[in-house]
Amino acid sequence: MELKNLLKQIFYPKNLTCSVCRRESFSGKSICEGCHAIMPYNNKSVCGHCGRATPYSVEYCDYCKDKQTYIDMARSVYEYEYPLSLLVRRLKYGGERYLAEEFAESMQACYFKSIGYADCIVFVPMTDGRKRDRGYNQSEELAKALSKLICVPVIGDVLVKTRETESQVGLERRERLKNVKGSISIRNRALIKNKRLLIVDDVMTTGATLEVIAEKLKDAGASEVVAITVASVTSKKWTDASREDEISEKSDKEEQKN
Ligand SMILES: [Zn+2]
Ligand SMILES: [Zn+2]
Known part of the structure; x- marks a missing residue:
């Protein structure tokens, strides 16, 4: 130099x-x-299970209570509010890949504080077509950046997204789960047998995608599945957040056309 x-x-x-x-x-x-x-740090009271912000600390929030779940624990660094929401959209739709490394730094602290340990990291898969359009998979970018900081390996060839899911907006939880379920498959089961896996993603909205992935990983032999996301949406705001997401994606596609 x-x-x-x-x-x-x-x-x-x-x-x-x-x-x-x-x-x-x-x-x-x-x-x-x-x-x-x-910045909307999610560092006050949270649900002990899903990690969403709650008015006071609870073991299971209203959303998690009485629900069957395959995720053993989830945590998020921020609430999905401005200006964090703006940064996430820039990472997802604006090509600002470097943000993954910045987010990973704050996820590192959250991981050590609340998750503790994991044997391997997996990320939410994207179809090849979508990845080509976007240039990268933001979950994969986050997973790789976090992996370097916490020294836990990423195993990228386990989860495969085989087809695009239709819009999740306006769908009930059960429909969302069904929608996602058929679109993800598992390979190389031996890699995850009896492992404690950490799923990394950008935002947990309803958590439907993470639940489906966790179920598949456990069916395939994983002993525990925990999740960390940059942000989570509190249940009252789901509809707005997913609509906002859909609008961003549309405008991103229109921008690419021009
Ligand atoms: Zn909860
Ligand atoms: Zn500033």
Whole structure:
């Protein structure tokens, strides 16, 4: 490396622009102090099972209570609110792949605090076609970035998405589960036998996708399945969040056409 560039790296931190407001960040961090102050950290009371924000700490929130679940525990770093929601959309639809590494740093702390340990990481699969359109699978990017930080290997060739699922918006939980169930298959079962697996994803909305994956992993011999996501949506806000997601995806496709 040229001396000039080396000096530049030492004296000017790499992220001078805030990932949220795009203004200059003087804190040396990728999110400026002003934006950092309004990030919706999910660090108050949460459901002991799904990790969604709750008014007070409970073992099972209203949503998890009396439901059969294959996920042993889920945790999320943020609530899916502005400005985090903006960053997630930029990662998913705006091609801003570098955000995966930034999110992984905050997931690392959450992992050690609440999840503790895992034998292997898996991520939510995408069809080849979708991955080609988007350029990458954001769950895979998050999984790989987190893997480096927590030293747990990613096993990428276990879950396969065989077909696109129709829009989940407006569907009841049971319909969502059915919708997702037929679209994911498992390979290389030997890799996950008797393992404690960590599923990594961007946002947990209803959790339908994560549940289906957990069920398949357990059927295939995994001993435990835990999940970590960048953000989670509290149950009252599901419909809005998935609609918002669908709108972003549409506008992203329209932008690509132009
Ligand atoms: Zn900012
Ligand atoms: Zn819950």
